[in-house]
Amino acid sequence: MRLILAVTTALTVAATGARAEEGMWTFDNFPIARANATLGTSIDQAWLDRVRLSSVKFGGCSAGIVSDAGLVMTNNHCVATCVADLSTQAVNYAETGFTPRTREEETKCPGGTAEVLTDISDVTERVQAVGAGLTGQAFTRARDAEIGRIEQEACGDATDKRCQVVTLYRGGQFKLYTYKKYTDVRLAFAPEDRAATFGGDLDNFSFPRFAIDAAFIRLYENDAPAETPTHFVWKADKPVEGTPVFVAGSPGATQRLLTMDQLATVRDVVLPMDQLIASELRGRLIRFSAESEENAFIAMDPIVGLENTYKRGLGRMRALTDPAFMAAKAEAEDEFETRATGMDNGIRDGGMDLVGAGNPWAALSAVQPIARELYPTMALLEGGTGMGTTPVAGGSQLFGWARALVRGAQERAKPSAERLPEYGDARLASLQSALFAERPTYPALEQVRMEWWLSKTREWLTVDHPAVRGLLGQESPEQLSARLVAGTKLGDPAVRRALWEGGLAAVEASDDPMIQYLLSIQDETRAIRSDWETRVQAPTDQASERLATARFLTYTDSVYPDATGTLRLTYGLIEGSDVPGQRFGPFTTFAGLWDRATGAAPFDVAPKLLAAKDRIDADAVMNMTVSSDTIGGSSGSPVVTAAGEIVGANFDSTVLTQRNAYGYDRTVNRSVIVTTGAVTVALRDVYDMGRLVEELGAR
Template sequence: MTLGRRIVAAATAFTLIAAPAVQAGEGMWTFDNFPIARVNATLGTNIDQAWLDRVRLSSVKFGGCSAGVVSGEGLVMTNNHCVASCVAQLSTPEVNYAATGFLPASRAEEKRCPGASAEILTDISDVTGRMQAAGAGQSGAAFVRARDAEAAAIEAEACAGKTDSRCQVVTLYRGGQFKLYTYKRYSDVRLAWAPEDRAATFGGDLDNFNFPRFAIDAAFIRLYENGAPAATPVHFKWNASKPVEGQPIFVTGSPGATQRLLTQDQLYTVRDVVLPMDQLITSELRGRMIRYGEKSPEHAFQVMDPLVSLENTYKRGIGRMRALIDVDFMARRAADEADFKARVAANPALAAEVGDPWGELAAIQPIQRALYPSYSMLEARAGGGSVLFGYAWTLVRAAQERAKPSGERLPEYVDGRLGAAQSRIMAERPIYPELEEMQVSWWLSKTREWLTVDDPRVRGLLGRESPEGLAARVIGGTKLADPAVRRALWEGGLEAIEASDDPLIQWVLSIQDESRAARAEWEERVVGPTDRASETLARARFGAYGDSVYPDATGTLRLTWGRVEGWTWQGQTVPAFTDFAGLWDRMTGAAPFDVAPKLLAARDRIPADTVLNMAVSTDTIGGSSGSPAVNAAGEIVGANFDSTILTQRNAYGYDPNVNRSVIVTTGAVTVALRDVYGMDHLLAELGV
């Protein structure tokens, strides 16, 4: 499991069920429960199930981002920041595509993104009965393991013999429903166009999570099958017309985790323990990376991509902290929970059936608070983001888990998911040993700091070495940067792992007892009890409100809706649009307000009134990056690439007054392709 996924897994243990009244425009809805009639009545649109099916089959999950198919030959639009890792991996200090843009003259020059894959959701089916039956009568870690095993069995059955598919059991309403999602999987994804990084990130961190914005944060990838562009007959039609304020917009993508269904008690745990710890750790690593990048231009190049990701994480946390200390916001959350409890109490049969899940969840909070630091540092954050450590971790864990029957393994290593793990560690990508060493030593020092020197688990991690000395030894001596070495260890299994003399492999092998014990205790005392209480609370919720409300986001495909519109905050009105004239007015020539060279050189060719970015009242969150913005005709009119700092409260609740998604328009992308970068073959493919 990757660092990001492990941190998300830790966070989702706090996701519970509440039931606020749904407001117009609110909700990251699943495609099999979208409120068609209500949306049509509100927006004046005429969408139907066939429209939903076309949008679903044109929507793409791309790593931790979203995207949309825009031609019949596998061309897909997403954000530039969603391909930043691919750009970095394809670049060198001498040929830096982030600085020049990646501008292939033809399809033959498109380059494969190492380890990348993309997926399209083809089917949704209900497996609630099987999953709930699997956990019946179980508790603690046994409950977790029973449901994990059943999910693995369902996935294996559904995808048996299908080499180009992925099956995933998705938990909705925290155990109230379980759905089987089947995806068409593309393991060959190639970069087809990316602008200069400065064109996509104009304004830098100062403008991040902000509006007005002036960024061409767009890129194209292409799906390939059997060495040729994939046939994608269902796709979005390109519409580069100038958007109109008030027009209906739908955003389709795979938003990450929301926590709107938390009880108030658990919100306090997030506010008082989880977010403060996460922010302190993230801010220090951010500082370390900034200092590392200041050493030389080569160091700045190496740290560019991970630093941008960290800065996003940090700023997102700031927005969420502001929400949790906002008295009015928290009062609305408390009122929603009070309404929920009152509805249950007013139904004696329902109240007798569900008991007091709120009390059960409240009782877990002191345990969550006590265990979160050790679980976070020893399991969820293990390695500090080091790629080499991640290779070693996956190789060791996979070898240990593959020695067991599939149904008894950790869920990330069941048979149906091993292929993805193998693809990730076999992909060739550049490795920067000095950066790797810094990340591992930083993680070790932070673990020692949070758990204390006298914690026996810290002694198990470090032995008699310092964090810096241990990191230098294992990173300096490892051979895992060589894909052939990784392949031999993967294919050799546990025997090869245990016989390896690689210092990083042997060290990761030696610390498994500490990390596995932290995970086991977390699952026994937090995840299992939380999931059991949440399943009960889900029944209470359905009994009180029915199923005409949406679940929390889970990193799976959703559809949200709204209009093109600005907003007013603290007396200041923010218009819905920015244009190229505004970009030229905002530029100063000094970073981060320096315009990318190719873009600046094309200034006289670009119509100044072309809408560059627009604000839309759709309900989005992290993971929605790259999500297609679609009009009522099902045509793509832009791609979501950001939101405002006030929108970060979206993790806990939707506020129509300030929640805004930030969209780069297809009009701006068309201008960039035509007038700046000379990508005529892509314009022809788009029908422009």
């Protein structure tokens, strides 16, 4: 009952504006006064600017600059792909750790890109104006074209920055984000994987934790370490319970501003499909992994990623099937709608009618049957719904390259403003960087992914679906996947580069079976995307824009936007938890690690870490929990004090916290942090990385 009351109170208060520590705030609308009043701090705009310029977006993760020579701390699981790409069976850095003795031995992460947000400007009026009076795909394409023009005007042909128009408040605002971009990112340190993942999937999304889930990369420019005079100050002292802290990162996506009807679609259609599909792919990869040592090496990183996806989805399913949680969401929506449509709130006087044909709740409700019908086809064959996590082609790298080459060639033959947005001129540099990267590919793993995807698509859409017939032709999933993977030469970056630079003529003339396959399915997949944009995306965007306007008029600037993978700042206290199913203090120590260790996986301590046991202070804090507002994508986020000192990096949260995707509940929200103290111990006492300890200014 205590938990139910807490959830209801939290969500109801959230309807009238963010409360206490709630909010993944953008840096141009951070509630400085409220944060200071809540925490007893005295941060100001200059402090915000320093934090923003010290924060890094690294792939799908977050990170923080910690020295004036481009050194950046993130999570070990955020560099797992880099570690895998640099490893071989003979030299497996996941097993040994990556511990370069000198800066010269720091090794480039293939395709790695890091970005620092340097500027935010408002382009809302310009984007919204081009869609006025349009409907369907004409509406979405007009906006996409204008966004492309804005990005190109801002960044031009610059290779050291990226410009992105981001959608906030589900269409209520559009902001131009300008990033300083680093395409030379080198691995500077990674511990043994067992040190970072102690407890494995059993401990994942839980606390107590005993993981050194931290790693370092370094930003380079002109083949030299980047100069980064603005950075966080390293603080390795033992953390103190109750200390106010701030978490800066790029959370992936929340759905807090969705209506109850939209959430029902997520609960009834999106999550069940994603969970079933993810669990089967995980099973196939586990079976593949068990077949040989080579397969185990190949599949290790993909399996960990799938386990995270599945467990995150499980926590979200529990939230959307929790009667108390959903009742609180419904109460909050009713309160908002009543206030917004009331005659006394000035909305109608301001020229906005939220009743009748203008009612955004009714418009969004009308879209849901169509979204439910189209989601499986769109998710499996095209992706990009913004709703779920099902990977197109099972996440096959070869398929992804082929699609980028085929679509890129087709789209680049058009004026930039007429292209699919991901192929606009302003976005081609990032696409090329990923396409030309020298990354290893594993045909056996590629075939597992492709075979799974083809069989699941046929199963979900049925044999008689027109798209399935075009997808498979006369072949079985097993035959087709084997033929495509065995015959393609796209694993060679020189082949990919030649096809990209050769343009449409080279792509159409290619005899590569994967290229020819992608060419053959373009009509079906493009038609699916067009149908989705016309019948789901456009009416959703238009209704969401009206809803956002109503929210601004009702609650002013006390509302924060859903997370969208853009840089945000949240705050809270170092503290434990005391609710049913989640009772713990805020800290774990190395003594707790030794006590938890059994010697049997996943509770076996990494060899180098175990060998250093006598050198490690048993009372040193390893991990801690913070009552901050985080979600997937916040991994690696620097945790900093009001003095600008970094005291840890976010690497996980609890299962109960997964409801955070739909609504903040301070009672259960806990972010799991690896402390800078634990990282210092690892660098100094375990991995002989004294040069990094010295660079950090640690003892």
